[in-house]
Amino acid sequence: MNGFSLKRFLTVLRKEWIQVRRDPITLRMIIALPVMQLFLFGFAINADPKNLPAGLLSVDHSKYERTLVAALQNTGYFDIRPLVSEAEAERALADGELLFVVNIPPNFDRSVDRGEKPTILIDADATDPSTIGNAAAALAALTTALDRDLPQGVQSKPANLPFQFELHARYNPERLTVLNIVPGLILMVLTMSTLFVTTLSITRETERGTMENLLAMPVRPIEVMLAKVVPYIAIGYVQVILIVVIAAAVFGLPIRGSIPLLAVALGLFIASNLVLGITFSTVARNQMQATQMAQFMLLPSFLLSGFMFPFKGMPVWAQWIGELLPMTHALRIVRGVLLKGNGLAEIAAELWPIAAFTLVVAVIATWSYRETLE
Amino acid sequence: MTAGEICGFLGANGSGKTTTIRMLCGLIKPDGGGGTCLGLDIVRDAPRIRPQIGYMTQRFSFYEDLTVAENLDFVAGVYELDNPREAVRAIIDRMGLVDRTNQLAGELSGGWKQRLALAACVLHKPKLLLLDEPTAGVDAKARREFWDLIHDMAVDGLTVLVSTHYMDEAARCGRIVYLSDGKIVVQGSPDEVARGSGLVTYEATGADLDLAARKLRKMPGVEAAAVFGSALHAAGMDRTALEQAIKSLEGGGALVWHEVAPELEDVFIHLLSKPVEQQASQPVKDAA
Numbered sequence: 076m077n078g079f080s081l082k083r084f085l086t087v088l089r090k091e092w093i094q095v096r097r098d099p100i101t102l103r104m105i106i107a108l109p110v111m112q113l114f115l116f117g118f119a120i121n122a123d124p125k126n127l128p129a130g131l132l133s134v135d136h137s138k139y140e141r142t143l144v145a146a147l148q149n150t151g152y153f154d155i156r157p158l159v160s161e162a163e164a165e166r167a168l169a170d171g172e173l174l175f176v177v178n179i180p181p182n183f184d185r186s187v188d189r190g191e192k193p194t195i196l197i198d199a200d201a202t203d204p205s206t207i208g209n210a211a212a213a214l215a216a217l218t219t220a221l222d223r224d225l226p227q228g229v230q231s232k233p234a235n236l237p238f239q240f241e242l243h244a245r246y247n248p249e250r251l252t253v254l255n256i257v258p259g260l261i262l263m264v265l266t267m268s269t270l271f272v273t274t275l276s277i278t279r280e281t282e283r284g285t286m287e288n289l290l291a292m293p294v295r296p297i298e299v300m301l302a303k304v305v306p307y308i309a310i311g312y313v314q315v316i317l318i319v320v321i322a323a324a325v326f327g328l329p330i331r332g333s334i335p336l337l338a339v340a341l342g343l344f345i346a347s348n349l350v351l352g353i354t355f356s357t358v359a360r361n362q363m364q365a366t367q368m369a370q371f372m373l374l375p376s377f378l379l380s381g382f383m384f385p386f387k388g389m390p391v392w393a394q395w396i397g398e399l400l401p402m403t404h405a406l407r408i409v410r411g412v413l414l415k416g417n418g419l420a421e422i423a424a425e426l427w428p429i430a431a432f433t434l435v436v437a438v439i440a441t442w443s444y445r446e447t448l449e
Numbered sequence: 450m451t452a453g454e455i456c457g458f459l460g461a462n463g464s465g466k467t468t469t470i471r472m473l474c475g476l477i478k479p480d481g482g483g484g485t486c487l488g489l490d491i492v493r494d495a496p497r498i499r500p501q502i503g504y505m506t507q508r509f510s511f512y513e514d515l516t517v518a519e520n521l522d523f524v525a526g527v528y529e530l531d532n533p534r535e536a537v538r539a540i541i542d543r544m545g546l547v548d549r550t551n552q553l554a555g556e557l558s559g560g561w562k563q564r565l566a567l568a569a570c571v572l573h574k575p576k577l578l579l580l581d582e583p584t585a586g587v588d589a590k591a592r593r594e595f596w597d598l599i600h601d602m603a604v605d606g607l608t609v610l611v612s613t614h615y616m617d618e619a620a621r622c623g624r625i626v627y628l629s630d631g632k633i634v635v636q637g638s639p640d641e642v643a644r645g646s647g648l649v650t651y652e653a654t655g656a657d658l659d660l661a662a663r664k665l666r667k668m669p670g671v672e673a674a675a676v677f678g679s680a681l682h683a684a685g686m687d688r689t690a691l692e693q694a695i696k697s698l699e700g701g702g703a704l705v706w707h708e709v710a711p712e713l714e715d716v717f718i719h720l721l722s723k724p725v726e727q728q729a730s731q732p733v734k735d736a737a
Binding site: 080082083085086087089090093094097098283284285287288290291292293294 | 474475476496499500502504506508509510511512513514515519522523524526527528529
């Protein structure tokens with residue numbers, strides 16, 4: 076009676092599976108959501124935006140100006156249209172219609188020819204710095220744009236540098252944003268279908284009063300918990316396979332490392348979510364509270380793990396919080412295995428923090444489960 | 450309690466009925482003291498008690514997104530019955546659920562849900578059945594049938610502990626126990642409880658009963674005055690005071706009064722309206 080009973084476990088598992096199947100909306104969402112998100116984010120999100128709307132404010136419309144505008148267009152970052160007045164420029168920037176305004180000073184050609192080094196002011200909408208970052212960087216490369224038009228004496232002399240830089244964009248030479256998104260998306264979707272669903276599924280039993288019934292029967296808590304999480308582990312892996320296959324086929328995601336290794340590492344990440352879900356569900360009194368607790372975990376995982384913003388760009392204290400989150404380490408593992416072809420040796424350092432997190436939370440879960448239900 | 454007995458558990462809301470039943474199941478641990486259930490200690494032996502009892506909660510607590518048969522299969526599996534299929538078939542027959550086997554539990558009406566819950570609670574043939582207000586919100590016919598089933602099972606030796614607020618249900622119990630603030634105030638057969646209360650009840654028939662009831666309620670010596678159909682009941686502990694009150698009323702109307710045996714309902718309303726300290730001093734202890 077006291078030990079683990081396979082028969083009872085399978086009975087609860089069967090019941091859970093029927094319930095999952097009976098809820099067609101959830102089931103469809105579980106499959107459709109990751110696919111939709113992958114297509115949506117894969118095609119929509121671009122960390123290196125091109126063809127940004129820019130306006131040109133000038134009085135002369137001279138020869139050099141035309142060359143300069145053509146050079147700006149050619150960088151691919153600017154989509155330039157002429158403006159008539161400063162007032163229009165101000166309004167367009169304020170409206171968000173334009174992100175840049177290029178101000179060519181009067182008598183531009185003459186000033187250049189005289190070697191006066193006139194200043195071209197570029198107003199940029201910096202409310203979202205990441206939008207304008209790459210475009211602004213492209214301006215630096217335009218210093219030699221006028222060389223062909225200029226008389227010999229005023230041409231810029233290429234600096235004779237004693238060394239050269241060459242940037243080699245490893246692992247993602249085309250710098251495709253989607254390759255950065257896929258690993259994060261895998262983990263987000265896994266969090267949704269393990270942390271959220273476990274928390275909700277247990278809280279639902281409490282809320283509907285079926286937990287009281289379950290506890291009056293000779294079924295062990297461990298059997299109930301395991302049976303509750305197993306279907307969602309299976310669903311989680313199906314989602315991962317779906318995302319990876321579509322990302323590889325549609326977006327050219329390279330799979331450089333070992334898939335079994337990735338599966339094992341993700342298993343650990345899933346375990347960390349499940350124990351957390353069980354802990355939340357022992358505290359939450361209803362599904363509303365359960366959702367809020369899960370959100371409480373999701374947001375920092377989103378923002379501090381390095382998925383949305385560069386991890387190394389955060390202050391040290393924030394990096395410390397990030398290091399505590401399983402998502403941070405899982406993200407490095409998934410990026411490492413998929414994009415870099417990392418093996419066990421490289422990812423071991425990221426595995427143990429997740430294992431430690433899981434262990435600590437598991438202890439809390441066991442402890443609080445006894446307190447509240449037994 | 451003896452085997453095959455049906456024991457009714459009564460008391461005001463919050464008097465400890467549900468708590469007592471939960472303790473018997475081992476769902477909660479008593480803060481102090483202890484108890485035995487089926488000869489087993491309720492604190493130490495909870496896992497051994499569970500397979501021998503059936504507990505029907507106040508709220509329907511089976512799975513609404515599972516069919517009747519799936520719910521019963523689930524219960525059979527959890528109790529690890531030797532022949533689950535046969536057990537489920539037999540209980541479906543006995544409870545008259547044959548036509549609803551494949552219906553989702555959530556789509557059943559209150560009465561059928563109750564019946565499903567009862568089926569699930571006795572599927573594993575428990576020795577003791579604990580029912581926590583099993584018929585709340587169920588219509589009269591379904592309640593009658595439900596009690597017929599309980600009596601039927603008691604004949605086969607099942608012991609039943611049932612909490613209720615309905616007097617007609619209390620009257621169908623072999624023994625009733627009245628709880629207040631977690632303590633037993635009165636217990637015995639319904640007749641014994643009614644007679645042992647010391648309550649004097651008069652019944653009147655005639656016209657303008659509602660008006661008479663309103664006047665009576667304000668008079669000293671009248672603890673309760675209520676109209677039941679075509680009769681007015683007035684009850685009180687002090688015979689002379691009650692008779693005095695009735696006499697003083699008689700100028701008002703042509704009511705015909707005669708003394709009747711106190712109804713269970715009168716007794717419980719009397720118990721419910723008394724403060725706790727007074728109840729504790731009542732010397733009523735005549736269990737059979």
